[in-house]
Amino acid sequence: VFFFLYIYIYILRTIMANLHELPGAQADxxxxxxxxxxxxxxxxxxxxxxxxxxxxxxxxxxxxxxxxxxxxxxxxxxxxxxxxxxxxxxxxxxxxxxxxxxxxxxxxxxxxxxxxxxxxxxxxxxxxxxxxxxxxxxxxxDCPQSSGSVWETHMHCPQSFPQIDRDLALYASVDPERNAQEIPQRFGQRQSLCHYTVKSNKVYVKTFGEHVGFRIFMDSILLSLTRKVQLPDMEFFVNLGDWPLEKRKPTEKIHPIFSWCGSNNTRDIVMPTYDLTESVLETMGRVSLDMMSVQANTGPPWPEKNATAFWRGRDSRQERLELVKLSRAHPNMIDAAFTNFFFFKHDESLYGPLVKHVSFFDFFKYKYQINIDGTVAAYRLPYLLAGDSVVLKQDSSYYEHFYNELRPWEHYIPIRADLGDLLEKIQWARDHDEEVKKIALTGQQFARNHLMGDRVFCYYYKLFQEYAKRQVTEPNIREGMELVEQPSDDLFPCSCHRTRVGDTK
CATH class of the missing domain: 2.60.40.10 (Immunoglobulins)
Structure with missing residues (x-):
């Protein structure tokens, strides 16, 4: 017995001593x-x-x-x-x-x-x-770099963004004088708008419409940018609502409107969404969900994730009702439920009861994430891509600033707008696990490379720079505009080493 025990211990020690030499073993x-x-x-x-x-x-x-x-x-x-x-x-x-x-x-x-x-x-x-x-x-x-090209070089900004090129191709020239007269007349009564002028790197604004609370997001990104870099003088209008506004055909007299979401049948100029913008500005601040925090909360390893398609949200679109109905019929394939009823309250008895909110990080306990439009594009897509699950994305006429660079079957699995092939796609995903894992990782890498804070700042700057080049009349501080003040930093003021814009003639 002692002899066999000795041999066993000797073999065990030999294995342990050589374990670090085995590929993929302890050395890794x-x-x-x-x-x-x-x-x-x-x-x-x-x-x-x-x-x-x-x-x-x-x-x-x-x-x-x-x-x-x-x-x-x-x-x-x-x-x-x-x-x-x-x-x-x-x-x-x-x-x-x-x-x-x-x-x-x-x-x-x-x-x-x-x-x-x-x-x-x-x-x-x-x-x-x-x-x-x-x-x-x-x-x-507040210490802006006076040279935009130097700032872009420091930031390692890309030479161009496909969506900016696409949006501004419709506007060979921009007339601030004409827009200042026509856009408020056309949209100012029915929509919520901000009319901005940036002059000598200071921000001025006038609002139109009743619901202008979302102005805070645009104010914040403009002020943050002007603290970092000298913005070109420019005058532009921002749509504060969900839906893009400019529905005229390019052959008609169209107006440049900046929006957080675009669509295939409108001509708005698309910016990063207010949600993504705020998450960048308030990272480690008042928001908990941002592109960085998601990367540290991607759930269990791929083999341990639940092989069910997951969705939570509110009732902001008919297809979301259909999704919950599908989930009821096929609970082994889809886990979808409403956390809030607002748009279809009369149907709550059919599609309820409501379920408790789930931490967004807990979404990634599931391999398959369903991304389905809300009132417009679902603004959670950047965060879903950044996780460690694959996105099943609904075909949609709405888009965010980066959709143009996404590729179906490379970064996500496409599903039909009416969800008619959702069950089929989930089954395909279950049958092709390694392929699906690769799509999830490619989508995750896209988010890591294209949707972080430095890229968001680059996008805004490039958009403003290219837009300003198209102006054919002088941007002006219009009647009724107010200065958007920089937040005070009395506790920790800084001394800017650069010659301030306007300090010298």
Missing amino acids: SVPSAAKTLVWGPGLEANIVLPARFFYIQAVDSSGRNLTASPGEKTFEVKIVSPVEEFTRIWIQVLDRQDGSFLVRYRMYATYTDLYIHILLKNKHVANSPFILNGPVYHEGC
């Missing part, structure tokens, strides 16, 4: 401080964002990327200023569960220089400490 779960990769915009002083961010990819000693989490506490990040005893910086290290980490930090003051220390068991990772030679400005600092 042990990151190397020297080999691990660190990159991203948060390592550059000139990229000012509400919440700065960068990435860590854990790599083992043989140079292979880890593909599973080595543990959420693996890396320690410290950010200090050599000349400040205390730094008012909130740091979060978000484990993306795929061997990579997203580090985000929000600065509440401006610093001369910053040192970013990234540590693995007290060893510096990659080229840590990363030094940001200052001044390093916080989001509230």
Whole structure:
């Protein structure tokens, strides 16, 4: 007995000693401080964002990327200023569960220089400490870069955005004088609009219509941009409602209206949605759902996810009623229910009872996410793509600013507008698990590359820049416009090192 026990222990020790040499075994779960990769915009002083961010990819000693989490506490990040005893910086290290980490930090003051220390068991990772030679400005600092091209270079903005090119192709020229007269007459009585003028990098506004509360989102992104870069002088109208407005054909006299959503039968100029815009501006602030937080809450690993198509929402479209009806008939395939009734209250007895709200992060316990229009496009799509599930997206005439770059069967699984093939597509997904997992990952990579805060700022700037070029008369501060004041930053004022616009003649 002792002889066999000795042999057993000897074999066990041999296996354990050689385990690290087996591909995909223990070595894969042990990151190397020297080999691990660190990159991203948060390592550059000139990229000012509400919440700065960068990435860590854990790599083992043989140079292979880890593909599973080595543990959420693996890396320690410290950010200090050599000349400040205390730094008012909130740091979060978000484990993306795929061997990579997203580090985000929000600065509440401006610093001369910053040192970013990234540590693995007290060893510096990659080229840590990363030094940001200052001044390093916080989001509230009003210190615009006077050259738009320099700012774009610092931000690594793409040369163009397909949707901007497409939208502005309809407007060879823009006449601010004519628009100032005609657009309020045409839309001002029935719709909610903002008329903006940006002049010498200051923002002025006049509102039309009864429901203008959503103006706050547009004010905020304009003020944030003007703190970072000198915007061109321009005059434009923003639609504060859900539905795009300009329904005339391009051959008729059309008016340029900026909207958060576009459609195939309208000519509005599309911006990132107010929802995505606010999530960027308030990351680590008053909102909890943003493109970064989703990446750290993508649910269980793919094999452990529930193979059911999931949806929650309100009754803002007939097809949503049909979806809930389908779910009732096929509960083994679809889990869909309403959390609120508003539009079809008389049908609540047919499609209720209401269910409790589910945390958005809990959506990703399910492999298949159904994205179906609400009043217009469902603005949750960026967050669904960023998760670790595949999106079944309804064919729609509505679109957000990035839909033009999405490809069916590459980034998502398309379903018919009437949901007639939904059950068939779910069954196909169940029968082609590896293929579907690949689509989910491609969609996730698209969101990571195209829908983060730096890209949102680039999109707005490029849109305003290209629009301003088309103006054929001088933008003016019109009668009734008021100055949109920058928020005061009395507690932590910053001293701008640049010559301020208008300071010199």
